[in-house]
Ligand SMILES: O=C(O)CCC(=O)C(=O)O
């Protein structure tokens with residue numbers, strides 16, 4: 001007797017991913033499991049492109065320092081997203097990273113499946129699909145590879161060969177920029193942290209590679225559902241295809257308004273994560289964002305997530321709360337608890353922040 005075929009098992013458990021589903025099963029319509037409820041679908045027609053020019057980070061070290069700090073802080077206070085150029089990450093490296101992502105995901109599924117959760121030879125490396133497949137109403141049209149950083153030696157030993165050198169170089173050259181951005185953001189808050197305190201806010205680092213295969217009906221699916229990133233700052237490299245949408249701060253006149261972060265050759269995208277929203281007591285905004293799929297060709301994106309170490313205690317910066325004579329909007333917690341909550345639930349916009357919100361009295 002033939003056993004019934006489970007698409008979920010084929011994609012998720014067997015590690016074929018969305019890419020395997022498209023390539024091997026040759027689907028021409030979006031399977032039911034991937035059809036989003038209407039309110040989660042991304043309306044391309046009504047969203048416009050984020051028009052602000054990228055911020056030139058080379059000017060942070062010159063006479064325009066204050067002006068650049070103001071631009072960074074203004075973006076962090078409003079949209080929570082901005083783009084940067086002259087960021088110190090070599091532009092050729094950006095091209096090599098995108099090529100490495102295509103090379104990794106272009107392998108046969110069984111080569112990638114060795115890194116599935118539960119069987120991966122290293123706890124640092126995880127390959128998977130969708131965010132939390134067991135808990136999602138509809139699956140995300142995305143496969144990913146996650147590489148946690150604990151040191152160069154471990155990375156070179158455990159990260160997949162196709163990407164380890166470029167991913168490590170990307171991380172190395174980005175971290176300097178992340179430190180500078182944090183310094184600028186703290187400068188604007190008039191909070192002084194020494195280098196070791198700044199490093200504690202980005203003590204954990206992770207490089208991901210996202211792969212979004214071409215989709216027969218982008219109107220019905222999402223690449224990534226609405227979420228904010230949990231960490232401090234995210235650096236994101238996207239390719240030229242586009243599809244990253246950010247929610248504009250709730251505006252009573254135009255509710256549910258989204259802007260697309262357009263691909264700019266050579267630029268990197270920066271966004272504020274929940275941790276920085278909490279540390280700044282709400283002054284900087286972690287941005288709600290999501291990704292649309294495309295029918296044209298596969299899209300790749302390569303984020304670096306920076307966050308505190310799991311044991312770190314996080315709360316609004318005390319000097320900020322005291323000086324402003326306000327109340328803390330978030331409670332203190334251990335970062336590991338925040339991570340457990342974040343990875344224990346499907347994406348649902350900025351709901352992740354409720355975990356840290358002060359109970360209303
Ligand atoms: O693919 C993108 O542009 C964004 C991906 C993303 O939001 C994430 O991995 O957290």
Ligand SMILES: [Fe+2]
Pocket residue numbers: 227228229289
């Ligand atoms: Fe994200």
